[in-house]
Every structure is written in C-alpha cells, then in structure tokens.
Amino acid sequence: MTDRIEQATARLRRLAEDSEDGAKELSIPAMIEAVVGPGYDEELEDLITMALSTNHRGMSLDQIANGILSLEDWRFSHS
Numbered sequence: 001m002t003d004r005i006e007q008a009t010a011r012l013r014r015l016a017e018d019s020e021d022g023a024k025e026l027s028i029p030a031m032i033e034a035v036v037g038p039g040y041d042e043e044l045e046d047l048i049t050m051a052l053s054t055n056h057r058g059m060s061l062d063q064i065a066n067g068i069l070s071l072e073d074w075r076f077s078h079s
Contacts (some may be wrong), residue, residue: 008065008066009065014034028045028052031048031064035068
C-alpha cells in the first residue's frame with residue numbers, strides 16, 4: 001500500500017472510530033473529506049456515491065479509501 005493510501009486509510013479509520021455508530025453509517029461527504037480533504041467537488045461526490053451505492057457486498061475502509069483516491073486520480077487523468 002502506498003504512503004498516500006495508508007494516510008488516507010488512517011484518516012478514514014479515525015473518522016470511523018470517532019463516529020457514534022461505529023462506522024456503520026458514515027456520510028459520503030465525511031468519507032471523501034477524510035480521504036482527499038475539503039477541496040473536492042460535487043462531481044467527485046456524485047461518482048463516489050454511485051460507486052458505493054452499487055456495491056451490495058460491503059467494503060472495508062481500506063477499499064473505500066483506495067476507491068476514492070482511484071476515482072479522483074481517474075478524473076484528473078481524463079480532464
């Protein structure tokens with residue numbers, strides 16, 4: 001795991017630990033902000049919302065962090 005992904009996963013894990021419901025219902029905006037910071041836009045939120053809503057098996061925090069970073073990288077490489 002790259003340092004960038006490890007740091008993003010650590011921030012996401014802290015968010016989950018601080019959550020009252022134990023990470024069962026973290027908001028998507030809170031997850032995105034924990035992973036990429038507050039400077040994300042609505043399009044990234046829409047893409048991540050679609051990706052998470054189509055996953056019915058569940059995802060680990062590592063997978064969520066990696067997925068958010070991958071979508072962000074994909075967008076920048078195709079803009």
